[in-house]
Amino acid sequence: MTLKPNIVIIGAGSATFTKNLIGDLLLMKDMDLGKIALVDIDVQKLEVMDGIVRKMAAQAGRNVDIISTTDRLEALPGADYVISTISCGGAQIYKRDLQICDKYGVHPVIGDIIGPTGMFRLLRAYPSILAIVRDMEKLCPDAYFFNYTNPMAPICLALSRATTVKTYGFCHSVQGSAEGLANYLNIEPDKLHYWAAGINHMSWYLSLKVDGVDVYPQLMKLAQDWNDVDEASKREGSYSRMFDDFTDRVRFEIMKQFGYYVSESPYHMSEYVPYFRKNEQTIKKWGVDRRWWLAHELANDEYYDELKSILRDGKDVEFSMTREYAPKIIRANVKGEIFRANLNVMNTGLITNIPDDCCVEVPCYADCEGIHPCYVGKLPDALAGLNMSNIGTQKLMARAANEKKLEWIYQGIQLDPLTAAMCELDQIRRMTAELIQNNIEFVGDFT
Secondary structure: OOOOOOEEEEOOOOHHHHHHHHHHHHHOOOOOOOEEEEEOOOHHHHHHHHHHHHHHHHHOOOOOEEEEEOOHHHHOOOOOEEEEOOOOOOHHHHHHHHHHHHHOOOOOOOOOOOHHHHHHHHHHHHHHHHHHHHHHHHHOOOOEEEEOOOOHHHHHHHHHOOOOOEEEEOOOHHHHHHHHHHHHOOOOHHHEEEEEEEEOOEEEEEEEEEOOEEOHHHHHHHHOOHHHHHHHHOOOOOHHHHOOOOOOHHHHHHHHHHOOOEOOOHHHHHHHOOOOOOOHHHHHHOOOOOOHHHHHHHOOOHHHHHHHHHHHHOOOOOOOOOOOHHHHHHHHHHHOOOEEEEEEEEOOOOEOOOOOOOEEEEEEEEEOOEEEEOOOEOOOHHHHHHHHHHHHHHHHHHHHHHHOOHHHHHHHHHHOHHHHHHOOHHHHHHHHHHHHHHOHHHHOOOO
16 A cells, blocks of 8 residues: 555535545544545536645645546546545435325335435436446546445445445444444443444444443333433434434334344434334334425535535634544554454455355454454344345345346345335335436436
């Protein structure tokens, strides 16, 4: 690995991602940086983020070669790391997908991972992501591809079947939810030590300790009373900052019934299992009725506007070290200092009671020799079963993306736990046909 890594961010108009990723790299003063290339098809956003990155570099006292381009072929040669944060299709097509699901009694709240809306989010994004990786094969075949785009597991799985480029999937849920758990326990986040594994958005904290002592008994005691859960949820720290009525009832119920706390938000988790979205009353009871991600995608990007005003007014950019994994892994590769992160990789016997031909989220150690996924062994049977209920859909999503076959779309949605709980098979077929028509520009060449 070069001592001055060259980094390409594709989808650099994603203001929060780009600022955090580049900000962390600039703050690592003990690591020299090579070229930073920002790539986006939105010229206006690209210009703003170019200005922000240059201003951050100047504030940090770093002399870095920065380029911005709408053509990734200009940026990829010589790259050591290619980071993708792209989104495809826009908010309106996603909104129509949700409305079609509502018509058939399937009510996803976010719907970007599995299920009907997750399937089509994949099919909108995957051709662009595969094209990026194909260009990497020609222009920087030894580079790492770090994917941030959802649906994470199906994208990584589909890529594993299509390319030999070193692909790793990055999510915020494990480290983010660990901070929330620390807040529930009224401790500093760095005091909580955990070992987590499973699949993306359904990883399990198999061990939770403070000063070597298991803290699950404290969490289990909390889970027995909804009043206690609701009160604790006020100090969760992420969703509780956004919503005054946030409650973590779903995850505490999962923990109470299955023995372990799950990594992703209660909104997401309510979609991955058949228990919490039976009807409008049930959805409200569990506090998972707000479609906040759709509202986020439809809204004006206020943070981008804030960054634009910073450039206009000549103000400094405020930035500090974040919890992003990618910069720390790059540093570990360059400096050789070991760093551990939970990443999405292919299951090569890492979790023994989940099939090898799927994507898992496991602890990985990074050092100057690369990225090394950890052996986890056997999950508790119930946890593996919950993971497997999603893996069947993920595998068919990956097949649909690579093979472009309509039948895999139908079968993948038929296997989705929430959809199966709410619809008969003929209803699922009719719903899927409507979704295909809504996304016809992305699946028009499917057979």
